[in-house]
Amino acid sequence: MTWLVLGLIIFLGSHSVRIFANEWRQQTIARIGANAWKGAYSVISIVGFVLIVIGFGAANQGSTWLWYPPVWTRHLAALLILFAFIFLAAAKLPMSKLKSKVGHPMVIGVKIWAFAHLLSNGTVADFVLFGSFLVWSIVLYARSRRLDRANGVVYSGGAIKNDLLALVIGLLAYGLFAAVLHKWLIGISPFIAS
Known part of the structure; x- marks a missing residue:
């Protein structure tokens, strides 16, 4: 269950930045550039998604x-x-x-x-x-x-x-x-x- 929860935090958190921390997002894009932001965002999203898939598969085995x-x-x-x-x-x-x-x-x-x-x-x-x-x-x-x-x-x-x-x-x-x-x-x- 730990991997599932961690994956959800990473994936849903990364998909919430524009709405809940847009000023920080804009400052970071200005500092590192749009392409670097998109690259980091993509990597973080993929990591979160993979953790969700692995975590759900493990948690669902014999889940109550x-x-x-x-x-x-x-x-x-x-x-x-x-x-x-x-x-x-x-x-x-x-x-x-x-x-x-x-x-x-x-x-x-x-x-x-x-x-x-x-x-x-x-x-x-x-x-x-x-x-x-x-x-x-x-x-x-x-x-x-x-x-x-x-x-x-x-x-x-x-x-x-x-x-x-x-x-x-x-x-x-x-x-x-x-x-x-x-x-x-x-x-x-x-x-x-x-």
Whole structure:
């Protein structure tokens, strides 16, 4: 569990700097340069991610069950994850109506992903991993929107074609991940009862 917690601190901490310590971030970029910052940020993020993967794998072996989710939670989680993929796709596309309404679709996608996995998984390791991401995304989204309002940031306009593109990309990515990649990367098929 130690490696999982350390990985979460490093990964989520590095992904929070822009929101919670932007002045320090800007000063550091000015001092060391943008490329050096991006390099350090990437290395730290990768280290955190690797520790999460290793730590979760180790912690999940024989992890204590907090609750035994009913089978229907898997179906609800599968539906919610579809929406998470659409929000993640919208985050990477030019301005869409969805992006203009929510401002930070990637954070909402992570929030939905974490909540869905909490519904359908009940071990202590699951609770630590997905609960951490859920709390982080809730706090980050609230802080991001507060900063948007304080700085007068308005997400206006957006093209409906980009929403349709986000929908198509989200559906394709969801299908690929659910049918093939989840089993290959995580070792569990989301649609086959274990």
